[in-house]
Amino acid sequence: MPVSDPVQEPLRDVIARHGLDARKALGQHFLLDPGITARIAALAGDLAGRHVVEVGPGPGGLTRSLLATTAASVTAVEIDRRAVAVIEELVAHFPGRLRLVEADATRHDLTELCPPPRQIVANLPYNVGTPLLVGWLRQAASWERLTLMFQMEVAERICAAPDTSHYGRLAVLAQWTCQAALVMRIPPGAFSPPPKVHSAVVSLIPHPTQPEPALFRAMEQVTAAAFGQRRKMLRGSLRGIGGEILLAEAGIAGDRRAETLSIPEFDRLARCHAARTA
Structure with a gap:
């Protein structure tokens, strides 16, 4: 039976009552420490008047912390029917402020769920x-900020600098569109069940000017080609998209490798590619 105050019920009791054992197929690792979830909510900055979307709330630990802020509203997107039942109890406790959407976030345009200014704050399913x-x-132009938890390796890839082992396509796409920073590290023991790796929270604040869709597609194509064969020199890895011409137009030497290019250099390549394919 639902408890009278779902905010006060220990999360381990919530999990037991709903049979909400974490499922590997859904990439679930639940964060139960209210101190940590409160810190994550605080990393999103001043949420007064903001509409927050949370993906994969699970037993609702981070959801509770988000509702404890001054956010105008929180929309929880959940695909697991067991977790949906948990969040429905919170919805009843916060009528008009918490909304539940039962959906697959990978197939849903989250910008349709709430008006701006909007943010995403989430402990994302690893998979x-x-x-x-x-x-x-x-x-990115639709979001004020993204405060997201990933496996440590993914977080490092998002924030990596050029000419480092983690620098790749994800770093270029993220830093081209946003100011990216790794802002919190979380050990495996903070989760139930504990994952095999550490986790980290990344803050992504979109740049004031964002690329048009055609330019973003061009950047995706350029980075996919460049890092798809990262051991090759660029004249070879970019051959399939007119590499020699692109490199000449962008003023980049063909004997360089993808991991040595800065974000502005990738921007030049993407703009040249977009112009040639328009």
């Missing part, structure tokens, strides 16, 4: 974190 992020970067 879909990267594709979700890339989809949101395509529409």
Whole structure:
């Protein structure tokens, strides 16, 4: 039976009552420490008047912390029917302020769920974190900020600098569209069940000027080719998209490798590619 005050019920009791054992197929690792969830909510900045979307709320720990802020509204997007039942109890406790959407976030345009100014704050399921992020970067102009938890390796890839081992396509797409920073590290023991790796929260604040969709597609094509064969020199890895001409137009030497290019250099390549394919 639902408890009278779902905000006060310990999350482990919520999980037991709803049979909400974490499922590997859904990439679930639940964050139960209210101190940590409160810190994550605080990392999103002043949420007064903001509409927040949370993906994969699970037992609702982060949801509770978001509702404890001054956010105008919180929309929780959940695909797991067991977790839906948990969040429905919170919805009843916060009528008009918490909304539940039962949907697959990878197939849903989250900008349709709430008006601006809007943010995403989420402990993302490990198995879909990267594709979700890339989809949101395509529409970065629609978001004020993204505060997202990933596996540590993914977080490092998002924030990596050029000419480092983690620098790749994800770093270029993220830093081209946003100011990206790794703002919190979380050990495995903070989760139930504990994952095999550390996790980290990344803050992404979109740049004031965002690329048009055609330019973003061009950047996706350029980075996919460049990093798809990262051991090759650019004249070879970019051959399939007119590499020699692109490199000449962008003023970049063909004997360089993708990981040595800065974000502005990738921007030049993408703009040249977009112009040639328009």
